[in-house]
Amino acid sequence: MYVSVPSILVGLGGKCLLDWTLVFLQREHICKTLLGVFCISLAIVDSALAVCVTTVHVHADGYVLLLGSRLTRYHVCLLVQIVGQVYSALQWPVVVSAGLDHFCTVTLRLNSIATRTRWLACSLVTALLWLLTALYVFLLSDFTPVMEDVPHHQIHQCFVLHTSQILQVAMLLLLTLCCAALHAGCSARLFKNLLKDQITDQTRAHARKSVVHQAVHVFLNTWALFLVFLAVLFLTCVEIPAYLGLNATWLCFLNSLLIAVVLCVACPASQLAQGLAAVPPDSFCEWRFTFSSAAED
Numbered sequence: 001m002y003v004s005v006p007s008i009l010v011g012l013g014g015k016c017l018l019d020w021t022l023v024f025l026q027r028e029h030i031c032k033t034l035l036g037v038f039c040i041s042l043a044i045v046d047s048a049l050a051v052c053v054t055t056v057h058v059h060a061d062g063y064v065l066l067l068g069s070r071l072t073r074y075h076v077c078l079l080v081q082i083v084g085q086v087y088s089a090l091q092w093p094v095v096v097s098a099g100l101d102h103f104c105t106v107t108l109r110l111n112s113i114a115t116r117t118r119w120l121a122c123s124l125v126t127a128l129l130w131l132l133t134a135l136y137v138f139l140l141s142d143f144t145p146v147m148e149d150v151p152h153h154q155i156h157q158c159f160v161l162h163t164s165q166i167l168q169v170a171m172l173l174l175l176t177l178c179c180a181a182l183h184a185g186c187s188a189r190l191f192k193n194l195l196k197d198q199i200t201d202q203t204r205a206h207a208r209k210s211v212v213h214q215a216v217h218v219f220l221n222t223w224a225l226f227l228v229f230l231a232v233l234f235l236t237c238v239e240i241p242a243y244l245g246l247n248a249t250w251l252c253f254l255n256s257l258l259i260a261v262v263l264c265v266a267c268p269a270s271q272l273a274q275g276l277a278a279v280p281p282d283s284f285c286e287w288r289f290t291f292s293s294a295a296e297d
Contacts, residue, residue, distance in 0.1 A: 002157045003241065006057075009057060011241065011243070012049060012243070015046055018249060019043035020043050020047075022039070022248040022249065022252060022283075025283060032118055032119075032280075034122045034125055034126065037126050038122075038126045038251065039248050042247070042248065045083070049080070049243070052076065056076045057076065080158055080243055082145070083243055084161045084242030084245075085137050085242065086134055087242055088161065088165055088245060090246060091165035091169055093132075094254075095169050095173075095254065095258070097129065102258050102259055102262045105279075105280045106262050106278060146159040161242040162239035166230075167234050170230050171234075173254075176261050177216065180264035180265055181213070210289075215264055215289075216264070218286065218287060219259075219260040219285060223256060223257070223284070226253055252283065255280070255282060255284075256285045259280055259285070263279070
């Protein structure tokens with residue numbers, strides 16, 4: 001789809017403002033998780049892209065000189081397409097990497113590691129994600145830029161790729177969350193008819209069910225409206241520009257959803273009951289759990 005350059009500027013400006021606002025609001029713990037560090041890097045890339053597009057667009061001659069090279073609106077459209085393709089290709093690697101980070105945090109209690117060490121590790125993984133994804137886009141993917149065959153000063157709109165990965169990721173993770181909830185509920189019902197000597201397993205099943213239901217409840221209380229928004233996008237088949245698809249709001253939603261999925265899958269009921277479990281930081285959801293005395297044993 002074709003989008004005018006001013007519309008691209010407005011979209012990038014709003015995205016940068018939202019990115020840095022969320023980074024500022026999460027400044028106390030944003031460097032403690034992979035998604036937090038990646039969010040900072042995304043805000044930096046978005047800002048650089050916005051500055052580049054703005055500088056070329058507002059220049060009277062339609063081009064600027066950079067290190068002896070002339071950058072025109074042709075290069076702006078090309079850059080927007082490349083960045084959009086990289087953002088689309090990053091969706092699944094970021095989900096998998098962040099999911100593993102959260103899973104290790106919950107099961108291995110990695111939050112006890114020093115903040116500086118975690119920040120260095122997350123920064124290294126983030127740099128590798130950007131590097132490997134860029135190499136994939138340039139060397140292995142079938143990405144082909146689409147440009148208008150007109151002089152650069154006559155270019156007033158750019159062809160922009162759209163992304164569908166957001167809805168795919170959300171549907172897969174929500175499906176996983178639903179399966180975990182159904183499994184916990186079925187397990188609890190199954191143990192109701194067991195013998196008394198298996199009371200421990202029954203207690204664990206009920207504790208697991210409690211963790212899953214509370215995790216789902218906490219997640220839905222915070223993100224229900226955003227889920228409705230995603231459902232509207234899915235039902236109306238709205239095309240999301242690729243350069244806007246990967247943003248800080250989506251990463252915050254993804255962080256909460258991955259925490260809910262990991263808690264439902266790993267389900268550290270006894271650790272949660274005793275206050276020993278490590279839950280990744282989340283600025284939107286308050287992951288507090290309550291248990292009966294039996295669940296703490």
